[in-house]
Amino acid sequence: LDRNCAPYPPLREPVWDGDGVVFAVEDAGVTHLYRATRTEQPRLVVGGVPTVTGFDVRAGSIVHTASSPTRPSEVYNGARRLSDVAHEFVAQRELVAPERFTAVSTGGAEVEAWVMRPADFVPGRRYPMLLNIHGGPFSQYDSAFFDEFQVYAGAGYVVVYANPRGSSGYSEAWGRAIRGDGSEGTGWGSVDYDDCMAVVDEALRRFEFIDPERLGVMGGSYGGFMTSWIVAHTTRFQAAVSERAVNQFVSQWGSSDMGWDLKGYTGAFLYEDPQTYLRLSPATYAAAIETPLLILHSEDDLRCPVEQAEQLFVTLRLLRKPVELVRFPKESHELTRSGSPVHRVQRFEIVLEWFDRYLKRRPPSD
Secondary structure, eight states: OSSSSOSSSSSOEEEEOSEEEEEEEETTTEEEEEESSSSSEEEEEEEEEEEEEEEEEETTTEEEEEEEEEEEEEEEEEEEEEOOOOOOHHHTSSOOOOOEEEEEEGOOOOOEEEEEOOOOOOOOEEEEEEEEOOOSSSSSOSSSSOOOEEEEEEOOOOOEOOTTTOOOOOOHHHHHHHHHHHSSSSOOHHHHHHHHHHHHHHHHOOOOOOOOEEEEEEEEEEEHHHHHHTTTTOOOOOOOEEEEEOHHHHHHHHHTTTTTGGHHHHHOGGGGOOOHHHHGGGGGGHHHHHHEEEEEEEEEEEOOOTTTHHHHHHHHTTTTTTTEEETTTTTTHHHHHSOOOOHHHHHHHHHHHHHIIIIIOOOOOO
């Protein structure tokens, strides 16, 4: 298949159904179900949109949950929907569907991307845009309902997102493109950065409703790294939000619950090549950051400890750059997905206030 058969977040383990196994497969922003036996090639059994979000198999029958960008998960048996849990939620608000487009990046790489127009979209009007970058990096933006995108579109922003090189859901070569530092791929902040910039360029070329003078960028975890890296290497964005990011590879090595795993992306352990760890760290380039930057972090984050936020914040404050830091107590790396409801709401309010401050309190460009 040359596709990832272990989606993240995980749906569940593969399921034996008697003489074969049913398993999930990520493919270009969608999660399908395939079935394979000892004698047959894997074949598609549940595919397309809505995208699969969970499944089980009993007595040869597959029951699954699935979601689309404008509808949270429901239960299905084949094409027949068995539940209608989201009816009231969907009926009471305007939910925006994404439009797919492709950007051509360095080396001729075709990067799959999507744009969501603001709710209450008015033709002929220009809107601020938010480039969203997923974490992982070996994960993908898929075609399931995502609360964050709907919140930003509902607040009057164009939402742009993509699956740059390093993402899952595509070929093994695509996923490995940023592993290592020359051994397998080119490392973080290389072709993935090129891909993100190519997506922004193509979005501005295609969609006249995007205001090129009101661009924001944001992301969490690896997406937070890429946000910090982007604003350290370009001034084309007017505001940024870096969340639960890796900002300093050297200290991440010893403070993270999996800092040793960075060898897969740096090509070496810290003690073997400290210069590479410094070169890949956004904090190394902090003096070049001019974009107003909001740093969000959880105090109980073990994957990217809170010192990662403090490293960049302290440097930018000493440099008198426009930066703010918000720390969430009693929260982990999973704040946006499984944090306390009050903190998740507060986070949305903080993010929107930041972008409104820099992208809406200025006249739109012609």
